[in-house]
Amino acid sequence: MAEQGPEREIVHLLRKVTVEFGLRQAEFAARNGMHPTDVRALICLLDAGRSGTGATAGRLGAELGLNSAGTTSLIDRLERLGHLTRTRDARDRRRVLLSVTPQAVELGWAAFGPMIGSAEALLRGFDEVEVAAVRRFLLGFHAAVSAKPDQAGGTDRS
Amino acid sequence: MAEQGPEREIVHLLRKVTVEFGLRQAEFAARNGMHPTDVRALICLLDAGRSGTGATAGRLGAELGLNSAGTTSLIDRLERLGHLTRTRDARDRRRVLLSVTPQAVELGWAAFGPMIGSAEALLRGFDEVEVAAVRRFLLGFHAAVSAKPDQAGGTDRS
DNA sequence: AGATATTATCTCGCCGAGCGAGATAATAGG
DNA sequence: CCTATTATCTCGCTCGGCGAGATAATATCT
Numbered sequence: 097m098a099e100q101g102p103e104r105e106i107v108h109l110l111r112k113v114t115v116e117f118g119l120r121q122a123e124f125a126a127r128n129g130m131h132p133t134d135v136r137a138l139i140c141l142l143d144a145g146r147s148g149t150g151a152t153a154g155r156l157g158a159e160l161g162l163n164s165a166g167t168t169s170l171i172d173r174l175e176r177l178g179h180l181t182r183t184r185d186a187r188d189r190r191r192v193l194l195s196v197t198p199q200a201v202e203l204g205w206a207a208f209g210p211m212i213g214s215a216e217a218l219l220r221g222f223d224e225v226e227v228a229a230v231r232r233f234l235l236g237f238h239a240a241v242s243a244k245p246d247q248a249g250g251t252d253r254s
Numbered sequence: 255m256a257e258q259g260p261e262r263e264i265v266h267l268l269r270k271v272t273v274e275f276g277l278r279q280a281e282f283a284a285r286n287g288m289h290p291t292d293v294r295a296l297i298c299l300l301d302a303g304r305s306g307t308g309a310t311a312g313r314l315g316a317e318l319g320l321n322s323a324g325t326t327s328l329i330d331r332l333e334r335l336g337h338l339t340r341t342r343d344a345r346d347r348r349r350v351l352l353s354v355t356p357q358a359v360e361l362g363w364a365a366f367g368p369m370i371g372s373a374e375a376l377l378r379g380f381d382e383v384e385v386a387a388v389r390r391f392l393l394g395f396h397a398a399v400s401a402k403p404d405q406a407g408g409t410d411r412s
Numbered sequence: 413a414g415a416t417a418t419t420a421t422c423t424c425g426c427c428g429a430g431c432g433a434g435a436t437a438a439t440a441g442g
Numbered sequence: 443c444c445t446a447t448t449a450t451c452t453c454g455c456t457c458g459g460c461g462a463g464a465t466a467a468t469a470t471c472t
Contacts, residue, residue, distance in 0.1 A: 102385055103374040108301075109392040110373070111366075114272045115297065116399045122319055131429070136273065143266075154449055161280055166430040168451055173429090190438045190449040208269075214398035215268070216261040222387060227260055229384035230391045233376065234267040240372035241274045289458070312420055324459045326422055331458090348420040348467045 110237065124207045129177065136160060137170055138179060138204050141196045151194045152185070179203065268395065282365045287335065294318060295328055296337060296362050299354045309352045310343070337361065 118132070125135045140159045144151040157167030171194065174180045179200035185191035196204075219227060276290070283293045298317045302309040315325030329352065332338045337358035343349035354362075377385060 102389070103377040104370070106377055106385070106389055106392065107370050107373045109389065109396065110271075111275075111297070112301075113268075113392055113396050113399060114275045115294065116396060117269075117272045118276060118294070119319055120399060133429075136276070139269065139273065143270075152449080153451095161277055162429095163431060164450065165432080165452080169429070188439070188449085192450065211398055212262070212265050214401075215265045215395055218391065218394040218398065219261040219264060222391070225383065226387035226390075227264070229380060229387040231260070231264055231267065232384075233380070233388045234264065234271060236376040237373055238267065238271050238274060240369055240376065241271060241278060243372075291458075310420080311422095320458095321460060322421065323423080323461080327458070329421095346420085346468070350421065 106233075120211075121207075128203065130173075133160060133162070133170060134174060134177075134179075135207065137174060138196065138200055141180065141194060142201065142204055145196060150185075153182075153192045153194065156194060174200075264391075278369075279365075286361065288331075291318060291320070291328060292332060292335075292337075293365065295332060296354065296358055299338065299352060300359065300362050303354060308343075311340075311350045311352060314352060332358075 121135045122132045125132050137156060137160060140156055141151050144155075149155075153167055153171055154164070156171075157164060160167070160170070162170060171180070171182065171192075175182060178197060180194050180196050183193045183195065185193050219230070222230070279293045280290045283290050295314060295318060298314055299309050302313075307313075311325055311329055312322070314329070315322060318325070318328075320328060329338070329340065329350075333340060336355060338352050338354050341351045341353065343351050377388070380388070
């Protein structure tokens with residue numbers, strides 16, 4: 097009955113990782129008087145900071161799938177907690193620029209640092225070919241997840 | 255300026271995947287008159303069914319990090335939508351057994367099928383060593399994420 | 413057996429995240 | 443200038459999820 101190869105196991109594993117990851121995020125959020133969305137917002141802002149993208153309110157809301165009202169209250173919340181600051185953009189004064197405070201960086205690090213550490217330690221036991229394989233898989237999967245849902249194909253479910 | 259090796263990139267990639275994955279889940283949920291939590295619940299129930307674990311209300315709530323009140327209303331919601339059925343356990347009549355309807359299986363497949371298909375296609379282009387590497391990484395990372403947060407270590411942040 | 417503790421789920425009342433609709437302010441184009 | 447567009451905010455509301463506690467079924471201890 098339906099030999100389905102080792103690929104299916106990998107996919108379920110990845111899904112399991114994402115579920116567990118989401119749970120940790122939620123726990124961390126609760127522990128710090130926040131909500132899962134707030135944590136994801138901090139992740140996005142830290143990513144934006146790392147890649148030099150100017151983080152604005154609207155952009156953040158779009159990335160999180162919130163509408164403008166929700167975005168405003170999210171930012172209010174994070175500002176109230178001292179995790180970010182609003183600044184009117186001087187070039188285009190409709191925009192609000194967001195910058196995370198050092199305190200928030202510290203917080204983010206506390207949340208993800210240990211996990212990052214473990215993962216790096218794990219990967220240090222891999223040779224170049226193996227690391228490249230993991231990298232290629234994640235890149236490909238990210239592309240697949242980002243793509244709009246279209247073809248389903250007659251794959252065997254379970 | 256802290257040469258930080260290829261490991262860090264992998265971790266950020268994985269985080270990106272989980273964020274994107276969460277977004278797709280939320281979109282799918284909204285498209286079907288549900289909430290992100292409901293989708294995660296269906297995932298858990300489908301997983302439980304696959305591994306033969308008896309799915310009970312309490313167990314589901316624990317996996318999702320909800321308290322009993324929230325769990326009850328979640329189940330009410332899914333039952334109302336026809337995605338699961340409640341049955342009192344005959345052995346222990348305090349328990350409520352949950353079983354997903356075929357309709358819900360179909361729905362879950364519509365949500366994750368294309369993604370699973372893409373990932374499998376991707377992995378078919380990998381040789382055994384590479385697949386094994388991906389598998390080992392995901393297993394190790396899952397273990398790391400499941401572990402309680404303890405050591406932080408002085409790793410270089412960014 | 414009968415009293416008590418424990419477990420599994422449900423009910424009630426409340427808080428607040430996020431939505432829809434629309435207001436407000438700044439920029440761009442005719 | 444007058445209008446269209448863009449970016450953010452305000453208001454009112456719905457409903458997911460929490461805390462507290464009720465209820466019912468099962469274990470445990472004399």
